Amino acid sequence: MPLPTFSPRSHNRQMLRKLLVVVVVMFAFGWSLIPLYEKICEVTGINVLARLDENLKGTTALPQNTQVDKSRLITVEFDANSQGAWRFRPVKNSIQVHPGELTTITYEVANQQNRTVAGQAIPGYLPLKSAEYFRKLTCFCFQQQTLGPNEARQFPVVFVVDPKLPKDVQRITLTYTFFEVAGATPKQAG
Template sequence: MMLKRENFKMLGKLGVIVLGMFCFGYALVPIYKAICEMTGINVLALGDRQIPGATATLPANTQVDRSRTITVEFDANSRGPWHFKPAQSSVQVHPGELTTVMYEFQNVQNRTMSAQAIPSYAPAQAGPHFNKLECFCFSQYTLAPGEKKQWPVAFVIDPKLSRDVKTITLSYTFFEVGGKTPAAPDTSRAAGA
């Protein structure tokens, strides 16, 4: 009987210890936050709140050359019966600035088709400095009859581009892949005539 009573006493003490550990663990997060705020430790965890001594504005992107502006013109050519065009004809950008434009496409045929775009640049020296981060020209697309799509082109012009270049034309030729390709024109008759 004495042994049972001691076991119940021990069980009660262990229960109190478990309950105390649970309460301490539950209260640990608010205690930690309060201590960090008072001492200024772990300022990265403050999130959207203002950090003491920090400025309210974000630092400027030092990669953008705001001293010059380049006009980027957009052109669209298609090899087939569909509509393909840029959503806007041109934009003004600073070298180093991220810019996104949209291209619109519609399959006006009564059959499913697969197509891909090939880019070109004018002047040619701009090509290596025209960095596309996202572009529909990276993949082939299959479109159902009458289907419309809009695709983005996200790009950055390298600030190392020659200062002589004031305008860049980005041109895409959109052509069908895997389908019937029209025969090349017969130039031998024209040359012999």
């Protein structure tokens, strides 16, 4: 019985066909994963957020922050002290906020000197126990501020009063002391 002849060329073609079939099957499987995933999520109820977004389409209502405690109001008072030739004050003296509500207030700082000066604000809280429940997200007190001669600027403070604030605290005073940082700015020739 004669042995079959083995041709490397035919073997390569056969392997190429098998690999092409594997590539096509893999591509089809990858392509079908998206609708398959969506169908599985729809049936099992896993992808709840996507359905909520679809329900909001065409409405002007935004999702509500469920961490805001609408059952109570906290009065937040703002105070400012300065050491040196600064004019420093809050734009508003007080506001009322619900715990958990994102709030922005503004402080004005003016350098009343004829030279560039760097300053730093240090916060204080009354009552003292409120400090751990007063969360500042943005604050000019996080870093030194440099103001040019006679320059005035407004700085925002973005904060949230933690809903875990004890119920007996109904008023918080946020006070800043703004002072010059010696040696923080280059000396100008005089």
